[in-house]
Amino acid sequence: MSVDTDPRRRRLEPDARRGQILACAVRLFGARPYADVSTTDVAREAGVARGLINHYFGTKKQLYLEVVRVMVTVPGVAVERLPDGDLRTRVDASVTWFLDVVSRHRDSWLAAVTAGDMGHDADVARVLTEAEEVAADSVLVAVGLADATTCRAELRGMIRAYGGLAISTAREWLQRGALDRDQVHLLLTATLLTIVEQVYPAIVGSARAAQAGGTGSGRRTAIGTVSSRAQS
Template sequence: MSVDTEPRRRRLEPDARRGQILTCAVRLFGARPYADVSTTDIAREAGVARGLINHYFGTKKNLYLEVIRVMVTVPEVAVQRLPAGDLRTRVDASVAWFLDVVSRHSTSWLAAVTAGGMGHDADVARVLSEAEEVAADSVLVAVGLADVTSHREELRGMIRAYGGLATSTAREWLQRGALTREQVHLLLATTLLAIVEQVVPAVVAGPGRSPDARPSGVRRGGGRSADGVA
């Protein structure tokens, strides 16, 4: 691919240079298996000396792990920018954000969630597990359950399970073409609403109690008190 490298040779601040290298690594690891990408390839793509990759990331594997982390971890800003509306509005916006991101970086995201070329690597598994925990926290904030302490581990488990559904469903759309974006959005939004409005209240209420005893701040019909919006 013919690319004008002159702009990339300009002097950049360390954070900008690191980000530039990471962006190129995301693109290359998304396009080719791990074993087929070298640090020389990444350096050439980024227009930097190979030594800078070692300086900022250490090893090729460390850089690869950072690529996976960036692709699968929900950034705090994503939750901060959700609209301050009712539950349905925030769920709809959350699902739309997720689908926007995975479609915009579909090749790299698919490579990250499947960790192509690395097999059952413990370090990759750790990064993916950490991302699951971040995603669980982010979803709990988005749907107004961040401050619910009763049955906390069960709630986190439900959201982690939902995250697995989100990943699998997005792959059905992006990788297999079995679903459209609209169908994926409907499935994920409806499921998350059902979890928050029906499953969570039943779990928090406990056996033999009415599920109407829902967590503080969450109202039936899709909403949260205005002062409870994150």
């Protein structure tokens, strides 16, 4: 007896069916522009009635937003599975994970981060911004700075900037062929290590020095004022 392993022709649980529809949408939106993909196309690819697309995702745009979200958002499991070890080990593993994911889903990932003809849509921009913050949280956990409070805004700004660098560098590899994977890995690893080991500590040191100097200056001013009044 043959076993039908095609999920499009088997009865699936709701979560599995939703995931299967989403996987088909990821492939289609990765291969064609937003305007060239219809919910009918997705339903045909998934082997389901078009009504199921609306049931699980709503409109075509809502489905597309979910595709972008799943392509650009770092899942919690990625951080949970990082190996124990020193900073360099965890940074190396984090960069390796990122490059594995973007290369495995090359077309869909590139379509998501560039957003194609939906690049100026406010909802797409919101999804990309939310993903940027999730990615920053994940990197901070990976490098052991999730609970850092000193110069927190500056730290998050640097990590978000690093996320932009990671995307641009991956595009230089996958889209333009200007860099190979080893070069991208080296660039991203060295940059993140430099931020954590040199740049952030320098910013913290400068902030503390400025604070100490300001406090001292304030104290001296106050003492001078008191002394002046006493003399008068």
